[in-house]
Amino acid sequence: MGKNDTNSVLERELKTQLIVDPTSLVEQYPAVPITVDCVIFGFDENELKVLLIRSDLQFFEGKWSLLGDVVRATEDLDDAANRVLRQRTGMDDIFLEQVKAFGGPTRHPGGRVVTIAYCSLLNIHHHQLKILDNELHWHSVNQLCDMAFDHQLIIDECNTWLKKRIQEHPLAFNLLPEKFSLRELQNLYEAILRVTLDRRNFRKKFFSMDFLIDVGEYEEDVPHRPGKLYKFNFGKYEENKRVWFGIDF
Amino acid sequence: MGKNDTNSVLERELKTQLIVDPTSLVEQYPAVPITVDCVIFGFDENELKVLLIRSDLQFFEGKWSLLGDVVRATEDLDDAANRVLRQRTGMDDIFLEQVKAFGGPTRHPGGRVVTIAYCSLLNIHHHQLKILDNELHWHSVNQLCDMAFDHQLIIDECNTWLKKRIQEHPLAFNLLPEKFSLRELQNLYEAILRVTLDRRNFRKKFFSMDFLIDVGEYEEDVPHRPGKLYKFNFGKYEENKRVWFGIDF
DNA sequence: CCTCTTTTATGTAAATTGTACACATTGATT
DNA sequence: AATCAATGTGTACAATTTACATAAAAGAGG
Numbered sequence: 292m293g294k295n296d297t298n299s300v301l302e303r304e305l306k307t308q309l310i311v312d313p314t315s316l317v318e319q320y321p322a323v324p325i326t327v328d329c330v331i332f333g334f335d336e337n338e339l340k341v342l343l344i345r346s347d348l349q350f351f352e353g354k355w356s357l358l359g360d361v362v363r364a365t366e367d368l369d370d371a372a373n374r375v376l377r378q379r380t381g382m383d384d385i386f387l388e389q390v391k392a393f394g395g396p397t398r399h400p401g402g403r404v405v406t407i408a409y410c411s412l413l414n415i416h417h418h419q420l421k422i423l424d425n426e427l428h429w430h431s432v433n434q435l436c437d438m439a440f441d442h443q444l445i446i447d448e449c450n451t452w453l454k455k456r457i458q459e460h461p462l463a464f465n466l467l468p469e470k471f472s473l474r475e476l477q478n479l480y481e482a483i484l485r486v487t488l489d490r491r492n493f494r495k496k497f498f499s500m501d502f503l504i505d506v507g508e509y510e511e512d513v514p515h516r517p518g519k520l521y522k523f524n525f526g527k528y529e530e531n532k533r534v535w536f537g538i539d540f
Numbered sequence: 541m542g543k544n545d546t547n548s549v550l551e552r553e554l555k556t557q558l559i560v561d562p563t564s565l566v567e568q569y570p571a572v573p574i575t576v577d578c579v580i581f582g583f584d585e586n587e588l589k590v591l592l593i594r595s596d597l598q599f600f601e602g603k604w605s606l607l608g609d610v611v612r613a614t615e616d617l618d619d620a621a622n623r624v625l626r627q628r629t630g631m632d633d634i635f636l637e638q639v640k641a642f643g644g645p646t647r648h649p650g651g652r653v654v655t656i657a658y659c660s661l662l663n664i665h666h667h668q669l670k671i672l673d674n675e676l677h678w679h680s681v682n683q684l685c686d687m688a689f690d691h692q693l694i695i696d697e698c699n700t701w702l703k704k705r706i707q708e709h710p711l712a713f714n715l716l717p718e719k720f721s722l723r724e725l726q727n728l729y730e731a732i733l734r735v736t737l738d739r740r741n742f743r744k745k746f747f748s749m750d751f752l753i754d755v756g757e758y759e760e761d762v763p764h765r766p767g768k769l770y771k772f773n774f775g776k777y778e779e780n781k782r783v784w785f786g787i788d789f
Numbered sequence: 790c791c792t793c794t795t796t797t798a799t800g801t802a803a804a805t806t807g808t809a810c811a812c813a814t815t816g817a818t819t
Numbered sequence: 820a821a822t823c824a825a826t827g828t829g830t831a832c833a834a835t836t837t838a839c840a841t842a843a844a845a846g847a848g849g
Contacts (some may be wrong), residue, residue: 309598313650314596317573320610324569325654327700348565349558355557361569392656394617394642401562403613405574405654407641414762455799458787480787491567491799492837497788499835515796516844528789535788537807538729538745540709540777723826738829741808748806764825765815784838 326406327372328359328442330390330449333378333415333429334466335479340415340429341446342379342422343438351439355430357446359406372409381421386412386465390452391445410449412465445495454484459503459535464523470517472510473497473519502528560779575655576621577608578641579698580629582664582678583715586727589664589678590695591628592687598647598689604679606695608655619715621658630670635714639701640694647690654685659698661714663762703733708784709750721748721759721767751777 310316331342343355358379360442362371377384387409394405413420415429432450435443458462463479464471478491497503503521510517569785580591607628611620617638625634636658643654651773662669664678681699684692706712712728713720727743746752752770759766 294633309594309601311598312596313599313648315650317648317650317653320573320575320653321613322573323611324566324571325574326569328765338652348560348562349560351557351563362643362654363647364570367645368641368654389640394611395657396614396616399562399566401564401566402568404569405611405617407643410573420842455784458789460789484785486546486665489838490797491839494798500789501675507708513796514846515794516798516846518797521799528736536707536733536735537818538707539784691843721826739826740810743827744829745807762825763817764823765817767826785813 321403324404325362325368326359326404326408327375327409328376328445329360329372329379329387329409329447330355330357330442331376331411331413332449332453333413334479334482335429337434337482339450339482341432341435343428343430343505345426346439346453348400348423348439354437354439355428355435355442356439357408357442358427362407372407372411376411379422379424379427380413381423382413382417382419388463390449393445394439395441396458398406400466408445408449410452412453412462414466414468416468427473461523461525461528464525467480470506470508470520470522472520474518476521489504552715562566563778571650572654574611574617575608575653576611576617576622576624576658576695577655578605578621578636578660579626579695580625580662581681581698581702581715582661582662583728583731584664586731588681588699588731590681590684592677592679593628593673594675595688595698597649597688599719603686604677604684604691605688606657606691607676611656617656618658620675621656625660628671628673628676629662629715631662631666631668635711639698642690642694644690648744655694657698658693659701661711663717665717676736707733709779710772710774714773719755719757719769721769722769725770 294459313513333340333342342358346352346356346357347352358375360378361498362368366374368385369478372387372389373383375384376387377383388411390410392405392407396402397401398404400405435446438446451464458481463476463483465473466479473494476497477488477490480493481487502524506520506522506526508520510520582589582591591607593607595601595603595605607624609620609624609627611617611643615623618636621636621638622632622634625636626632631787634750637660639657639659641656642650645652647655648676684695687695702711706729712732715728716724722743725746726739727735728738729742751773753773755769755771757769759769
């Protein structure tokens with residue numbers, strides 16, 4: 292294998308010098324602040340809502356902003372987003388997924404800031420939910436205006452993401468109480484997807500998936516025949532998760 | 541409306557002071573370098589390939605790395621990714637979509653670097669494609685080893701993303717020459733999805749979508765009956781794009 | 790307590806879509 | 820001319836989706 296050895300030596304010589312000190316390399320790079328922004332969706336009065344706060348920048352006075360924060364020096368992106376959720380809602384273990392990075396060089400009036408947008412879903416009536424800051428408000432997603440930064444765009448992208456996602460994965464249940472009626476579930480889908488669905492076919496669909504557990508209870512305080520309550524069987528779903536397949540576009 | 545005025549004044553007083561100078565605010569934020577990494581997929585010899593380069597860090601000597609670069613001070617993220625593609629492949633207008641941000645605090649040995657991963661698809665035999673650097677090589681996606689950084693993870697995520705995406709959108713065509721046979725198309729789907737498909741049903745599926753244009757030509761230099769060549773009708777697809785709907789999980 | 794109203798709950802027929810499967814045709818090779 | 824290796828096509832059956840109407844339960848009001 293003498294020939295191979297010779298080739299290796301040649302290749303080494305042609306190669307540009309390897310960088311020995313990665314730290315000084317990274318120090319040369321231009322650096323920008325990174326934030327996370329959480330698009331926190333809730334569902335109330337048959338409408339999809341998003342939790343917003345008044346912008347604290349004079350530049351955006353009176354405008355609304357997503358809940359976000361700077362990512363700390365040694366903090367993972369997901370951890371930062373979870374921290375924002377915990378600090379703002381008092382809740383842990385909230386559904387959270389990264390959606391997209393936004394990095395337009397002029398999106399922040401104070402200089403370049405790259406943000407990673409997260410979508411999170413929670414039950415707006417959860418007992419643990421504490422909206423501490425009185426600058427925080429739930430807004431109907433379809434009647435937003437006066438958004439700070441590029442936050443309207445971020446919400447739109449998360450909304451689009453959500454529409455697609457709830458059709459493929461059982462996320463929507465995170466927006467409902469643990470026990471819910473099929474009517475509530477359908478209202479939720481109709482509100483997010485902005486369509487109307489046939490009730491019988493909707494029920495048939497969910498029952499045929501066989502992930503709903505009849506908890507043997509009924510709605511209360513409704514001025515008409517109460518509906519049965521169900522729980523979603525997340526355990527069974529995780530076990531039986533099937534690889535979706537089908538070319539369709 | 542004197543009462544309202546009074547309320548407004550009160551609200552003002554309760555509110556924390558607005559930030560007047562966003563620039564000095566942003567300057568206080570911890571800043572980290574941002575890079576883009578392109579997972580450049582190609583298709584050759586019935587295998588999905590990814591374009592990699594030898595790492596130029598001694599720390600990762602002999603290991604392979606995605607093609608990436610630092611995002612410049614006033615550069616948009618997408619622009620940075622397109623620049624990487626242009627610089628590395630000599631090609632413009634390559635299919636490119638952002639997939640995910642990776643920001644683990646220890647993913648780079650030189651200090652924290654957040655990267656935005658992009659997936660790009662190109663025809664490995666495109667006449668315009670110039671692999672200038674001899675440290676660049678196409679690797680079979682399913683036989684990777686010795687990856688630098690968290691690039692194996694990034695590739696895995698992009699590969700998963702691609703599998704899902706080609707079933708819902710006509711991306712795969714970006715990996716083929718403009719004119720292709722149905723067999724090539726099927727091989728491509730089979731390679732990416734790692735399944736075998738029934739030829740007749742595959743053809744039926746694509747013909748029923750009615751986006752394939754018969755260009756009236758045939759394969760050449762094949763040692764058997766040549767297949768017809770088709771083009772994908774991107775224009776018609778864009779016009780007729782239907783909103784996909786169906787709850788299924 | 791009867792009636793009215795509202796909402797839940799349920800089934801079936803028709804249309805569409807997906808799946809499994811076999812044989813004749815073409816062109817190149819010997 | 821025979822062989823080989825691939826292309827190209829159709830049909831029956833199963834599964835899924837869609838459209839659609841009526842009975843039963845509970846509360847409200849007289």
